[in-house]
Amino acid sequence: xQFTRRDTLVMGAGAAVATFMPLQVFxxxxxxxSAEFAMGEAITDGGVELTAPEIAENGNTxxxxxxxxxxxxxxxxxTGNPSPKVIGFNFGPRAxxxxxxxRCRLAGTQDVVALAKMADGSVxxxxxxxxxxxxxxxx
Amino acid sequence: MISRRDFLQASVAASAIYGASGVGNWARLAAQQALxxxxxxxxxxxxxxxxxxxTDIHAQLKPVYFREPEVNLGVGDATGLPPxxxxxxxxxxxxxxxxxxxxxxxxxxxxxxxxKGYGKMGGMDRCATVINAIRADRPDxxxxxxxxxxxxxxxxxxxxxxxxxxxxxxLKPEAMTxxxxxxxxxxxxxxxxADVSYDGLGxxxxxxxxxxxxxxxxxxxxxxxGGVKVAVIGQxxxxxxxxxxxxxxxxxxxxxxxxxxxxxxxxxxAMGAELVVCLSHxxxxxxRSMASKVSGIDVILTAHTHDALPEPVLVGxxxxxxxxxxxxxxxxxxxxxxxxxxxxxxxxxxxxxxxVIEPDxxxxxxxxxxxxxxxxxxxxxxxxxxxxxxxxxxxxxxWDDLICDALISERDADxxxxxxxxxxxxxxxxxxxxxEDLFNCTGMNYPNTYRSEMTGETIKLILxxxxxxxxxxxxxxxxxxxxxxxxxxxxxxxxxxxQGERLTEMTMLxxxxxxxxxxxxxxxxxxxxxxGGAPGEPIWDVVENHIKKQGTISLExxxxxxxxxx
Numbered sequence: 001x002q003f004t005r006r007d008t009l010v011m012g013a014g015a016a017v018a019t020f021m022p023l024q025v026f027x028x029x030x031x032x033x034s035a036e037f038a039m040g041e042a043i044t045d046g047g048v049e050l051t052a053p054e055i056a057e058n059g060n061t062x063x064x065x066x067x068x069x070x071x072x073x074x075x076x077x078x079t080g081n082p083s084p085k086v087i088g089f090n091f092g093p094r095a096x097x098x099x100x101x102x103r104c105r106l107a108g109t110q111d112v113v114a115l116a117k118m119a120d121g122s123v124x125x126x127x128x129x130x131x132x133x134x135x136x137x138x139x
Numbered sequence: 140m141i142s143r144r145d146f147l148q149a150s151v152a153a154s155a156i157y158g159a160s161g162v163g164n165w166a167r168l169a170a171q172q173a174l175x176x177x178x179x180x181x182x183x184x185x186x187x188x189x190x191x192x193x194t195d196i197h198a199q200l201k202p203v204y205f206r207e208p209e210v211n212l213g214v215g216d217a218t219g220l221p222p223x224x225x226x227x228x229x230x231x232x233x234x235x236x237x238x239x240x241x242x243x244x245x246x247x248x249x250x251x252x253x254x255k256g257y258g259k260m261g262g263m264d265r266c267a268t269v270i271n272a273i274r275a276d277r278p279d280x281x282x283x284x285x286x287x288x289x290x291x292x293x294x295x296x297x298x299x300x301x302x303x304x305x306x307x308x309x310l311k312p313e314a315m316t317x318x319x320x321x322x323x324x325x326x327x328x329x330x331x332x333a334d335v336s337y338d339g340l341g342x343x344x345x346x347x348x349x350x351x352x353x354x355x356x357x358x359x360x361x362x363x364x365g366g367v368k369v370a371v372i373g374q375x376x377x378x379x380x381x382x383x384x385x386x387x388x389x390x391x392x393x394x395x396x397x398x399x400x401x402x403x404x405x406x407x408x409a410m411g412a413e414l415v416v417c418l419s420h421x422x423x424x425x426x427r428s429m430a431s432k433v434s435g436i437d438v439i440l441t442a443h444t445h446d447a448l449p450e451p452v453l454v455g456x457x458x459x460x461x462x463x464x465x466x467x468x469x470x471x472x473x474x475x476x477x478x479x480x481x482x483x484x485x486x487x488x489x490x491x492x493x494x495v496i497e498p499d500x501x502x503x504x505x506x507x508x509x510x511x512x513x514x515x516x517x518x519x520x521x522x523x524x525x526x527x528x529x530x531x532x533x534x535x536x537x538w539d540d541l542i543c544d545a546l547i548s549e550r551d552a553d554x555x556x557x558x559x560x561x562x563x564x565x566x567x568x569x570x571x572x573x574x575e576d577l578f579n580c581t582g583m584n585y586p587n588t589y590r591s592e593m594t595g596e597t598i599k600l601i602l603x604x605x606x607x608x609x610x611x612x613x614x615x616x617x618x619x620x621x622x623x624x625x626x627x628x629x630x631x632x633x634x635x636x637x638q639g640e641r642l643t644e645m646t647m648l649x650x651x652x653x654x655x656x657x658x659x660x661x662x663x664x665x666x667x668x669x670x671g672g673a674p675g676e677p678i679w680d681v682v683e684n685h686i687k688k689q690g691t692i693s694l695e696x697x698x699x700x701x702x703x704x705x
């Protein structure tokens with residue numbers, strides 16, 4: 001009996017085939033989207049908390065959450081996806097907290113970035129590397 | 140007041156005087172044929188709390204040979220640190236005597252020769268004797284099981300882990316955490332836990348749909364030892380749905396989740412915990428990294444990577460304990476806890492020499508009962524071996540060479556792949572290979588084989604992926620298994636390179652030809668984590684047929700993997 005390549009990859013995770021795609025191609029797109037969001041403000045690291053798994057259990061649905069106290073808007077980017085924008089959240093003045101979570105599909109191992117715009121217009125950034133793996137063979 | 144660090148150093152110095160680098164100075168006694176159970180159990184009782192740690196038993200009810208790794212590379216910050224020290228380096232680091240019982244127990248050097256002299260290790264009846272003796276000395280000692288308990292033998296396979304559950308019920312641990320247990324299926328895990336008296340803990344077992352801590356497993360529990368309120372926080376294997384088939388436990392998500400771990404530590408401290416213990420199945424390097432990120436854990440009982448260390452490893456104020464596997468060792472850790480601080484400790488990695496420690500009669504009887512229905516199948520001799528058969532080590536072990544040979548010849552393949560599991564005991568030259576021995580190295584719930592066409596590019600992709608799970612410099616991105624074992628093909632690996640660049644010189648061994656990226660090869664393997672598994676017969680049937688045809692197994696030394704960048 002023959003297996004298709006997808007079945008054999010041994011080991012599951014459809015997204016893994018793209019693991020070694022040169023992700024640099026998408027870096028420009030990430031920069032463009034970030035600049036647009038920052039509206040000319042400098043982006044500084046820290047002040048926003050991004051939670052993502054170190055290794056994705058399923059690259060097709062990766063849980064991401066962000067906690068950005070004081071933010072009016074948050075943008076989540078998957079820097080290695082062909083289209084890096086994942087989702088944006090806006091928080092009104094009466095929001096009880098500035099936390100949000102979502103799931104996204106990742107084309108391969110890459111950095112996920114959260115940008116948070118504060119009330120004064122300044123922009124904070126957090127980043128986490130999420131590994132997308134074929135899996136199996138462990139233990 | 141003496142700081143904890145001063146005290147730890149003082150204790151280590153004191154133990155040096157007694158020659159007790161955790162294992163005791165009984166080499167001389169053994170040479171005089173006078174090693175006794177009393178020597179193995181002798182302990183400088185200390186403080187008010189005793190913890191007994193056993194882990195990664197992999198359902199080994201009976202004593203076994205277990206050869207420790209020859210190659211166990213550390214990368215990144217772990218380079219050259221325990222447990223990434225083997226053979227003579229290990230002997231030198233811990234001041235052991237070459238050829239001594241402790242050197243036999245803890246290293247691979249001269250394994251078969253020493254095995255003939257010192258015999259098998261482990262056996263749950265011997266473990267019961269040791270645990271009972273510690274409890275006689277310290278009645279409220281806490282027994283903690285690090286998981287990988289219900290899988291890894293013929294009888295565990297046939298009873299869905301019930302044999303080990305019955306044995307652990309008699310040992311009465313306070314708590315356990317998990318890894319391979321979940322490959323019995325999540326329903327079976329819940330069914331067993333509903334029926335046992337101890338707690339199944341895991342702060343990182345989440346409800347997959349809601350991404351919240353699962354209500355089926357407690358994150359922690361409190362126990363009392365010596366009047367001290369001890370919190371034990373569970374940490375299940377973080378990469379269960381990645382390293383093992385996630386479809387077997389679809390309701391749960393895992394992960395390291397060190398932020399949640401920090402919250403749990405703060406929560407138990409706020410509830411009055413005077414000692415915080417993490418019962419972990421992270422693997423040693425992940426625990427070492429976690430200890431530097433999460434504050435307030437006093438002791439991490441490590442597991443998963445099957446390391447046995449005769450001394451605790453300190454990371455900041457956290458003590459890491461590594462208690463080996465397969466019932467080969469039990470750790471006793473005594474702590475003097477005063478006002479929420481550890482003021483002193485005594486530690487011993489007790490080696491379970493099966494010929495020295497008397498079996499506990501009640502446990503021996505229970506083990507016999509578990510095995511009785513299967514005795515004929517267990518004891519059937521499939522062949523004999525002229526070679527030392529072992530698995531542990533970062534690259535090929537001889538057990539896996541045998542499995543790969545079987546896949547290539549029985550499934551008519553060019554290349555064979557066998558997963559880099561760390562479980563599976565050893566055999567020494569001249570041993571019969573019984574069905575029990577075969578199941579000790581293959582018994583699990585997704586055993587089916589596949590035979591498939593793969594391009595050279597795909598083969599490289601798979602090997603690079605697995606290599607990164609072992610050699611990524613950040614332990615949080617490692618899964619803790621060894622490298623997938625390869626038959627029929629050799630390669631060079633530079634462990635210092637990034638993913639995608641580690642493997643070169645992939646070569647067909649029978650022809651000497653280079654593997655070509657766009658050429659198609661017939662690959663056979665087993666243990667697919669894809670839903671539904673693979674379509675072929677189980678690996679144990681494939682290997683049994685091969686052994687029976689061979690009669691006597693003789694393996695050539697395997698030099699097909701060349702490692703650089705260490």
